[in-house]
Amino acid sequence: MRPLVATIDLSAITQNYAVAKRCAPGRQAFAVVKANAYGHGVREVVTALHDLADGFAVACLEEAAEVRALQGEARILLLEGCFDANEYQFAAQLGLDVVVHSEQQAQQLLAATLNRPLNVWLKLDSGMHRLGFNAAQLRDWYGCLSGAEQVAELNLISHFACADERGSEATEHQLEQFLDLLDLDFAQRSLANSAAILTIPAAHMDWLRPGIMLYGATPFADLTAKELGVRPAMSLTAQLIACRDVAVDEVVGYGGSWRAERPSRIGTVSCGYADGYPRHAPAGTPVIVGGHRVALVGRVSMDMLTVDLTDAPDAAIGDAVELWGAQLPVDEVALAAGTIGYELLSKVTARVSRRYCSH
Incomplete structure (x- = not known):
């Protein structure tokens, strides 16, 4: 699955x-x-x-x-x-x-x-x-x-x-x-x-x-959900499915829009715009990998996106990746992508499995 x-x-x-x-x-x-x-x-x-x-x-x-x-x-x-x-x-x-x-x-x-x-x-x-x-x-x-x-x-x-x-x-x-x-x-x-x-x-x-x-x-x-006293209901969670090293000046993703300015470690994540993640999210948009905040790099693909793991050396294939949720408010991701939380939540597509809990 x-x-x-x-x-x-x-x-x-x-x-x-x-x-x-x-x-x-x-x-x-x-x-x-x-x-x-x-x-x-x-x-x-x-x-x-x-x-x-x-x-x-x-x-x-x-x-x-x-x-x-x-x-x-x-x-x-x-x-x-x-x-x-x-x-x-x-x-x-x-x-x-x-x-x-x-x-x-x-x-x-x-x-x-x-x-x-x-x-x-x-x-x-x-x-x-x-x-x-x-x-x-x-x-x-x-x-x-x-x-x-x-x-x-x-x-x-x-x-x-x-x-x-x-x-x-x-x-x-x-x-x-x-x-x-x-x-x-x-x-x-x-x-x-x-x-x-x-x-x-x-x-x-x-x-x-x-x-x-x-x-x-x-x-x-100018007011966060936490400040308003409301709890995030959705956590969108993927997985780190690949890691690779890239040298200075090598590019990542479609169109080569991101270029490494230092020797970098790049992780590939199992989520893309066909799942509802915004294709227009720019490099630098926050992502949580294994509990560590890292940055999106390169262009979001249909089924995958890539992140810079250089400052998270312990990150490994199989690690959980939070696109938004308890650790990363959807509103913060939306702000980075130039949109609003309403759009991100409502655009999560049918191919993304929903799991329900109550605690």
Whole structure:
């Protein structure tokens, strides 16, 4: 078996959910499990949270159906709403909470014949400018949907663009936009993503939406997961499968992009971009080999990458290699690669074995 595994600590996820709840006593929380629970395995994560989570949030009906099969009672929020008029009937059969963010979606909902009404979340575009109604449109649709036979609860939702930038004026503006609509009699309100849960109490409202914090990564550039009190859930672990010495001026990897400036010992690791490791990670990106921090060298290949073992002379074939995890935060690897932890976690591919533990 190829020596590469993503080990998922489910107890870390349950503890991180509890952190979100402690940040906002009395509020409920949708655990965001879209994109296969950010690469961690939706079946296992939903099962671990079965008796804890107030609800779950997903991106599409296919994801919602998978969660409903595992969790018969919890609320499931369809974050982007229905993509087609026919999907409203399926959403009603599954008993979903559905976001409505456009005139087309609202009209399709009102035209639908449903076996039971839906909990509807009108989405305010408070400044993200991606999905949602402006304030005037939302007031109009509030009037149109209030009392409609297709609607059970009528709720309000929005999403921050810059909550990960502490003290952002844009975030203050978005919060004001949201609060300006609270003269309307919404049953439930939701605004806070992970960053807002952790740092903006005024945004907590009725329902929280913890995403990246559930998986033990940070939404902030200037605060680590450890500082936030959340535990990494995934360790991506490979193995050292080859070692060789290279002389000064010899090159390593495709394109010869890395050249040895000293006599060097190079190790080859059983992980590449087809596993989800970022191809664009530059030389110098940290890797842990046998407990020692070393640097990535050369270009990441499809199935392998190479590291400089010159300063780790005891490293040997068969040694464990941590690409990220307990010893090396995924956010640090993401920073070196010019991306974010969200992308690295969610891109771990299906050919990487997942192993689950709880401790």
